[in-house]
Amino acid sequence: MVERWEFDDAHREVASPPATTPTPGERSRTRAGAATTPWVWLIAGSPTLQIGFHVAVALLGGVVNWRAIYALAAVSLIANVFLANADVSVLRTRGLTALPSKYWALLAPVYLALRGSRAFNQIGRGTGPFWFFIAQFVAFPILWVVVSLWGGAIGMLGAAS
Secondary structure (H helix, E strand, O other): OEEEEEEOOEEEEEEOOOOOOOOHHHHHHHOOOOOOOHHHHHHHOHHHHHHHHHHHHHHOOOOOOHHHHHHHHHHHHHHHHHHHHHHHHHHHHOOOOOOOOHHHHHOHHHHHHHHHHHHHHHHOOOOHHHHHHHHHHHHHHHHHHHHHHHHHHHHHHHHHO
8 A cells, every 4th residue: 555645745655554563562552461361370379379278288287298299289280281271372362472382381480481481572561470480489488487487486485484
């Protein structure tokens, strides 16, 4: 398609840009929220969900042994593959392409990094679940130390009185 623009009675023919090529700013505006699904947040939060399950079992008087830990890890790995399949299918319906295989979800941080990288390259967002996953592994040891020190301090206060 050729447009004619008039500048001081001089005609110049300019090819108009294709209508299907949005600028990077338009891509992020037209697909706002396209990079996030509830399924990817469940994959990213799987370490917290696992720890929460073990704590709940222990608080309810159950025994958390190695068999229970391995069984929950296996269930979590299988669930991650199904969640990744749902995530990829939703992202494809939203127009994203070149997404990672659902089987990368067996290695959750790899799947989240690949997914975040490819979504970021296409629409400029989508790395949040990966950073949430990493933040859990920073926060849990800190929280463990704080709770251990706090519990020891409470015990010392109780023994002193």
